[in-house]
Amino acid sequence: MPGRFNVKKRLGDRANILPKIPKETEVNSVEEILPEASIPAHEPEHDQKHEKEHNSKQKPHSPAWERVLLARHIERPRTLDFIQALCDEFVELHGDRRYGDDAALVGGLARFEGRTVMVLGHQKGRNTKENILRNFGMPRAEGYRKALRLMEHAAKFKLPLLTFIDTPGAYPGKESEERGMSLAIAENLLELCRLPVPVIALVTGEGGSGGALAIGVADRMLMLENSIYSVASPEASATILWRDASQAPAAAEAMKITAPDLHKFGIIDAVIPEPPGGGHTDRPSLMITVREFLLRHLAELEQDYIGRGVEGIRAMLDARYEKYRKIGHWAELSNSKDN
Numbered sequence: 001m002p003g004r005f006n007v008k009k010r011l012g013d014r015a016n017i018l019p020k021i022p023k024e025t026e027v028n029s030v031e032e033i034l035p036e037a038s039i040p041a042h043e044p045e046h047d048q049k050h051e052k053e054h055n056s057k058q059k060p061h062s063p064a065w066e067r068v069l070l071a072r073h074i075e076r077p078r079t080l081d082f083i084q085a086l087c088d089e090f091v092e093l094h095g096d097r098r099y100g101d102d103a104a105l106v107g108g109l110a111r112f113e114g115r116t117v118m119v120l121g122h123q124k125g126r127n128t129k130e131n132i133l134r135n136f137g138m139p140r141a142e143g144y145r146k147a148l149r150l151m152e153h154a155a156k157f158k159l160p161l162l163t164f165i166d167t168p169g170a171y172p173g174k175e176s177e178e179r180g181m182s183l184a185i186a187e188n189l190l191e192l193c194r195l196p197v198p199v200i201a202l203v204t205g206e207g208g209s210g211g212a213l214a215i216g217v218a219d220r221m222l223m224l225e226n227s228i229y230s231v232a233s234p235e236a237s238a239t240i241l242w243r244d245a246s247q248a249p250a251a252a253e254a255m256k257i258t259a260p261d262l263h264k265f266g267i268i269d270a271v272i273p274e275p276p277g278g279g280h281t282d283r284p285s286l287m288i289t290v291r292e293f294l295l296r297h298l299a300e301l302e303q304d305y306i307g308r309g310v311e312g313i314r315a316m317l318d319a320r321y322e323k324y325r326k327i328g329h330w331a332e333l334s335n336s337k338d339n
Contacts, residue, residue: 065249079121102143118154121164141179170211192217198301223259230257
């Protein structure tokens with residue numbers, strides 16, 4: 001036997017206590033061959049105590065963690081659900097014209113309240129088959145290059161851009177590196193900063209890292225009440241900080257990734273209320289509220305900027321730039337020798 005499978009070598013002197021079992025004998029469990037007094041197969045009292053401690057650590061009361069779970073709920077409305085409910089005459093556009101199409105990011109032309117708009121968004125699945133097709137809502141490089149193509153199309157024909165964000169993050173696999181994921185995201189950030197049309201982004205579920213930001217640089221940043229927006233998932237943060245993913249609820253609370261927290265910090269512009277229990281419990285009511293918010297903010301942008309022609313577009317781009325320059329707070333340390 002190879003070294004790591006050699007039982008006698010690994011057990012050493014304890015191997016002598018193992019009974020000899022004929023090859024034809026069927027063994028259903030380890031307990032059948034381990035003498036109880038010599039090598040206990042398990043310690044029930046210790047196992048129960050450990051399981052109780054683990055469960056209490058895994059599920060502390062955390063309002064932020066409850067919102068994380070709602071943001072990930074399998075029945076939560078997806079991008080195509082929002083497009084179908086809010087828009088008419090949706091025509092999906094496929095492919096990045098360089099490599100291929102990416103089902104994890106969808107987009108196309110649609111009619112919203114009497115105007116033609118470009119819509120983009122991450123698309124998750126509702127079961128294993130759909131999630132494999134949609135790559136669990138994690139776009140590859142070709143997905144973000146498709147988004148870039150649609151952004152440029154919107155700019156060419158002066159169409160407002162509506163984006164729906166719901167992703168754990170950009171796909172971190174080998175294919176992403178091979179096809180230039182970092183460059184694809186960077187190009188999107190650059191294009192969104194200078195896109196001469198109104199841009200409204202709505203976080204509907206998870207807003208994870210650069211994968212969310214790649215379609216999230218906008219004039220108006222909105223979030224559903226039970227959505228999250230962060231640089232890393234609570235599990236990843238807990239692993240980095242405490243080397244323990246079970247501390248994710250504590251990380252979620254400390255990271256301030258919920259919509260109310262981010263609105264208080266001035267990172268987002270509005271929080272869209274959801275029905276009790278989450279948006280999936282009453283979709284028609286949620287869609288009515290989302291429509292009202294999107295229409296109000298889009299009308300404000302059109303009135304304040306687009307209606308003023310070239311001068312208004314320049315003012316809109318300047319305001320968009322300043323919006324992101326103002327995010328964050330810092331303090332300069334004094335150079336005084338007394339300090």
